[in-house]
Amino acid sequence: MDFKEYAIKLAEQARAASRRLALLSAEKKNGALLAMAENLEKSEAEIEAANRKDLEAGEKAGLSSTLLDRLRVTPKRLKEMSEGLRQVASLPDPVGKVIDERTRPNGMVISRVRIPIGVIGIIYESRPNVTVDAAGLCLKAGNAVILRGGKEAINTNRVLASILTRALGETGLPAGAVQMVEVTEREVVNELLKLEGLIDLIIPRGGEGLIRAVVNNSRIPVIKHYKGVCHIYVAASADPGMALELVDNAKTQRPGVCNAVETLLVDRKISRNFLPPLFERLSSKNVELRGCDSAREILPEVKSAGEDDWFAEYLDLVLAVRVVDGVKEAIEHISRYGSNHTDAIITEDREEAEEFVRGVDSSSVFVNLSTRFSDGGQFGLGAEIGISTDKLHARGPMGLEELTTYKWVGRGTGQVRE
C-alpha cells in the first residue's frame, strides 16, 4: 500500500467535505448527529461482535486489564456515546456567530464571524468512545474529521465509523465528513502529519509518548497537553477543613486523570498543623505521600521526594508534598515544575488569591476549588474535545467554540482607500 497516496486521498476527501459542511445549517448537522445516535443504538450486536474481536486479540497480545477495560464497549458505554451525540445536537451552533462588529468612520462595517476550522485530524489511543465523541463535536462545529484510533481498537473503530458514515449518507451529508484511517501502520500517520495544505489542525489524545511523537513529526499545527502535573497550594490563611476536603477530592476522586493533583505545596506557617491530619486522611485512602525535607521533619514516616517527583504525573494514589515559604515560592515552584494544566490555591486571603491567579501561568487557575473541575462539562462548555496547555488558539478545556476560527467580513458601499 502506498501510505502517502492513501493519506492524501483521505485528506482531499475531507477537504472537499469540509467546504460543504461549512455551509450547512445547524438543523442539517443536528439531523445527522441524531441519525448517528440512532444508528449506533440499532447496531449494538454488530458493534459488540467487532469489539469482541478486539478484546480477544488484546487478551492474546497480553494487554493489561486496565487497557482491556478501556477497550471494552459495554451496552452502557454505547448508550453514553449515543446520548453524547444527542447532547452535542442540542448545543448551540457556534458557526456564523458574530464575535464583534464595528462601523468605521467611512461607513464600512467590519465584523468577525465564527467559521469552522476546516479539516481536523484526531490521533488517539484505545478508547473507542473517542471515535464517536470526536466525530460528533467536529461535525457540529462544521469540520471534517480524520480519525486515527489505536491499533488494538481497529475492528471496533471500523464498525463505529461505518455506522456514522451510513448516518451521513442517510441525511445527505458527504461521507468525507467523518473518515477513519482503516490501516494500522504508523506510516500513514506520518504522511497525514505532512499534509499542511489539506489538514488544518491535529489534536492528539493519549499518553505523553504519543503526543510527543505527533508534535515532532507534524508540519500541521497541533493543540495538545503533554501531561497534567497539577498543584494545590495550601496558604497560611486556608480553612484547614476545606483544604483537607479539596486535596482529598483532587487526589482520590479519580487519580488516573490529567486534572488530579500531583503535588501539594503547603505554607511553612501551617505545615505543622496541616500535614499530620492530611497524612492520616490520605493514608486511610491508601495514598502514598512523598515529602521534601521539611515535610519529612513533620511526617518522618513518608518517603523522600526528589527532583523527579516534582516533575511527576503519577496518575496514581501518590502525592508529592513540599513545604514552601509563602505564595511567591509556591508560584516559583509551579512555574518551574508545572505543566500549565491546572493549579489551585486554597486561601481565605483575597489579595493572596489574586497574586496566585495572576502569577501562575497555567491554562486553568483555581481558588478554593478542586483541580478535578478542569473539564469542559464542569466549565459549562457542554462537551470537550480535549484540554490544551498551549499558548495559542485555545487553552484549557476545549469545546465547540474552540473547534472554530473566524473570518473578518467587511461590508461597504464602494469605499476606496485614500
Place this chain on the structure above:
Amino acid sequence: MDFKEYAIKLAEQARAASRRLALLSAEKKNGALLAMAENLEKSEAEIEAANRKDLEAGEKAGLSSTLLDRLRVTPKRLKEMSEGLRQVASLPDPVGKVIDERTRPNGMVISRVRIPIGVIGIIYESRPNVTVDAAGLCLKAGNAVILRGGKEAINTNRVLASILTRALGETGLPAGAVQMVEVTEREVVNELLKLEGLIDLIIPRGGEGLIRAVVNNSRIPVIKHYKGVCHIYVAASADPGMALELVDNAKTQRPGVCNAVETLLVDRKISRNFLPPLFERLSSKNVELRGCDSAREILPEVKSAGEDDWFAEYLDLVLAVRVVDGVKEAIEHISRYGSNHTDAIITEDREEAEEFVRGVDSSSVFVNLSTRFSDGGQFGLGAEIGISTDKLHARGPMGLEELTTYKWVGRGTGQVRE
C-alpha cells in the same frame, strides 16, 4: 561565538522579563512607551549616524534603490515611529480583560481572562520601523520580545534597540522586555526557533522566502501570511462605476503591498461591457493586464495569462483577468489559487454577496470594498503587528488583542467534584 548559548541567554532573559511584564499595570507600560518615544526623538543624531553606516554599506553591496529606501530613517519616519509608540500607549490595555464569565450550578464562578502570550520572536527584513512598532505593540500586550531584523539594518537596529532599552531602565522595566539579536549570522535564528519551552510565538515579516525558511525550521508556533494573492470578483449585478473605482484603487493605490488586488474575476454576462472601460482606465495608469482566453477575445491587445499568473503575487502594476460563469466559479477559482488573505465581491445582489462571504475561506472577505482596507488601522484595531492567513489563534490583521491569550480562572468556596 556559541550561537546556541547566545540564543538561550536571550530567551531566558526574555522569559524572566515576561513574567514581570505580565503583572504590570497599564500605567506602568504606557510610561515606558512614552519614555521610548521621547528618547527616540532626543536621539535623532545618533540614529541618523547609525543609519548612514547601513546605507553606505548597502550602496557598496549594491542594494536596489527600493531596498535602500526601505532602509532609510528620515526625520519624518522617525517622527512616525515615536508617534506610533504614543498611539499604542493611548490604546486600551487588553491584559486582564474578562472575556466571558459564568456561574455554575454548584456556585463556582468560571471566567476567561486575557493574559499576555509570553515571549514573542519577530523576524523581519529591512525596514527599521518594525523594530520600534513591534517592540511597542508587544510591550503594551505584556509580552517580552526578541527582535531579529535584517542584516543590512543592523547598525540602525542596534541603536534603536539600545534607545528603547534605555527607556525601559528609566521607567523601571526589565531590560529583557525588548531585546535585539545583535549578531547577523543566520545560525542564531535557527537556534532561537528551537527554543519551544522559552519562546511562545514567532511572527515572521517579510518575503515568502524568509517566511518559508522560518516555518520549516521552527518548533515554535508561527503566525504568518506567505503572500497576498487578493481577488476582486465583479458580479453581473455590480454597479459598473463602483467596480471601476474599486479595482483601480485596489490595484494602483499602493501596488507593492500584500492587500493589493492581483487577480480580477469578471462574470461573463457583463464582461463585454465591463472589460473595455477597465482596460482603458488601468492602461492610463500603466497597469498591464494579462487575460484568460475569454478576456482576450474582448481585449485582444492584452497578453495571455497562464497557470502561473493565477498563483502570482505581482506586487506590481500587473493584473490577471479571468472571465468566470457566476459566483460559484469565482469561489472555485479563489479556493484553488488564492492565499486566504483578502478577497472581495462587487455586487448589488445581497444573496450573491452572502454566498461569496460564506463560500470564500479567506481571513478577510469584503463586499463592495477595496481589498486595500485589509489592515489593522483601517479595521479600527488601532495598530497592527502583521496579518495572518493561518487558521488558528488569529486571522487577518492582528492588533493588541491578538498578541494575548487567555487563562481560565475558577473561583469557589470549597466545592469538590462528585
